[in-house]
Amino acid sequence: MKKVISLCLVFVLSLTMLYGCGSNKAKEDTSAGNQTGNQTEDQTKATTEPTEAAKPVTIEFWTISLQPTFTDFFNGLIKEYEKENPNVTVNWTDLPYDAIQEKLVTAAAGGTSPDVVNLNTQMALTLAGKGALTDLNKEATEDQKNIYVESLYDSAKIGDSVYAFPWYASPSIMFYNKELFNKAGITEIPSNYQASFDMAKKMKDATGAYLYNPSEFFNMLFQEGIPILSDDKTKAAFNTPDTAALLQNYKTMTDADYLPKTNWGKWDNELKLFETGKLAIISSTGSTLSRIKDEAPDVYKNIGIAEPLTGKTGLSQNALMNLVVPEASKNHQEAIKFAAYITNDASQLAFCKEVAIFPSTKAAMENDYFVSDTSTLEGIARKMSVDVSKKSMDYSLGMEGQGEISGAVNKVYEAVITSNGDIQSALDKQEKAVNSILQK
Structure with a gap:
């Protein structure tokens, strides 16, 4: 469910x-x-x-x-x-x-x-x-x-x-398409988003399918252990060199079409790609199996199950x-x-x-x-x-107004990845937006 x-x-x-x-x-x-x-x-x-x-x-x-x-x-x-x-x-x-x-x-x-x-x-x-x-x-x-x-x-x-x-x-777990992995000659199951970039290239070149769809940017910061707010929750804390490097890494991958450029974290879109053989991995809940079985029985027959992809923290979303x-x-x-x-x-x-x-x-x-x-x-x-x-x-800031803050943070992804904007300019702009929200 x-x-x-x-x-x-x-x-x-x-x-x-x-x-x-x-x-x-x-x-x-x-x-x-x-x-x-x-x-x-x-x-x-x-x-x-x-x-x-x-x-x-x-x-x-x-x-x-x-x-x-x-x-x-x-x-x-x-x-x-x-x-x-x-x-x-x-x-x-x-x-x-x-x-x-x-x-x-x-x-x-x-x-x-x-x-x-x-x-x-x-x-x-x-x-x-x-x-x-x-x-x-x-x-x-x-x-x-x-x-x-x-x-x-x-x-x-x-x-x-x-x-x-x-x-x-x-809790999110990983479903992966064993047929796509076999076709790409990949025997190792990925466990870390960024560490799997070479695997993503191999998968796309061999099968035309993406390895995975990145999480929404707000969740990605949680996964990579990058603070979104200061410890006292009075100001934004994500405008850092680590965040800029993270964005540059993903921009390089998406510009080369080794990872999707749009619809990060959009589960319905991910499921559609997975069910049509265009995505090798999807992170979802166990209840998704019954839906895949009904909607894409051929894919269901080739599903393998593993722990979900994570970032540096090793903590997955629940x-x-x-x-x-x-x-x-x-x-x-x-x-x-x-x-x-x-x-x-x-x-x-x-x-x-x-x-x-x-x-x-x-x-x-x-x-x-x-x-x-x-x-x-x-x-x-x-x-x-x-x-x-x-x-x-459960990725949480421990405060009210998380929805508004996550929306502002995700605009960094929209500006940099989907609109090809400057990384530092996007971080600066959305840092100010988050600080304005916190001052309300």
């Missing part, structure tokens, strides 16, 4: 209202993995008095594009949760991503708010930067927070605060979906508890068995399910995806 949830700027207009009606609730101290977990001393004291958690509570749970495919699955999870927590009723609303903005604006204007919301990392950070999300480092328990892979939990981190429980992940608790929720305690339940080891593992997505929790990743089948492409992809997840990250 490749979901890229892009919420419009109109969504952000609701943030002030969302923040204004929010209130902090008491910390929930029940483990996500064991809803009847051990009580802390504070909880023991609290049981002597009526608490908000003991009163009837209705949780409004919003997700994106999960119905009707997973209706029965999530209804089952919700029913089980309500059985274990008889004071709680969960109302589940599933929305297409292009409708959720209006829904949230309407809810904010009416003085209401959902309690648990499914968002991607970028939108979660934007909301958090506006003060609209609950800081889980302050309000969630250690048991709830410690089950996740640290790099994934930190994806929605700003300063010392974390604003989302990581949910299902979509796009996350998360669960957040809006600050405006009137039920922080129960909302955090429910979000922890949906994202705990057992729930994530069960969801992974329904669809080719992957968990963000340490224990679920170690489950034998992910290594139980190495005889099929799908089974090999499943194992590879979990292995890759342990050295991956």
Whole structure:
């Protein structure tokens, strides 16, 4: 499942209202993995008095594009949760991503708010930067927070605060066309983008196919370990000799037509090229296999699977979906508890068995399910995806406004590679553009 949830700027207009009606609730101290977990001393004291958690509570749970495919699955999870927590009723609303903005604006204007919301990392950070999300480092328990892979939990981190429980992940793995590799006489599987330039030349000369399509420039900087912003996130930091050299290397390759000059990072275009034998490698999620099998069965028969291409950092991309608790929720305690339940080891593992997505929790990743089948492409992809997840990250600046900044950074690529502009001039111009964004 490749979901890229892009919420419009109109969504952000609701943030002030969302923040204004929010209130902090008491910390929930029940483990996500064991809803009847051990009580802390504070909880023991609290049981002597009526608490908000003991009163009837209705949780409004919003997700994106999960119905009707997973209706029965999530209804089952919700029913089980309500059985274990008889004071709680969960109302589940599933929305297409292009409708959720209006829904949230309407809810904010009416003085209401959902309690648990499914968002991607970028939108979660934007909301958090506006003060609209609950800081889980302050309000969630250690048991709830410690089950996740640290790099994934930190994806929605700003300063010392974390604003989302990581949910299902979509790690990138490599699919390569074995027929093209054989035709080009290439026996080694590439692992590094720039180190594969000679291989790219050999592939193009022998087959007419490109070896790979470069990532979008913003992601490329992450992969190569080039800082985009200063440590204090107050100014641009990518205008460096290393960046200029990186651009010159790719400009040389694209000018010679050994790598594509256009559509960097455009996944739909990459898939089309791969399915028509014009691209030897594509980095995608395991769920892409079924689509290739349907759309290009001859290519599917020749697919090999390996770890994805990376840059100097060795960290590949792992796009996350998360669960957040809006600050405006009137039920922080129960909302955090429910979000922890949906994202705990057992729930994530069960969801992974329904669809080719992957968990963000340490224990679920170690489950034998992910290594139980190495005889099929799908089974090999499943194992590879979990292995890759342990050295991956959701490319994040750890701040709001990442979308605007990434757009400005990517204009360097457009100016230099697609428009044949001067490298230093492009870097200077977009450095100023990013600094202007940061000063807003």
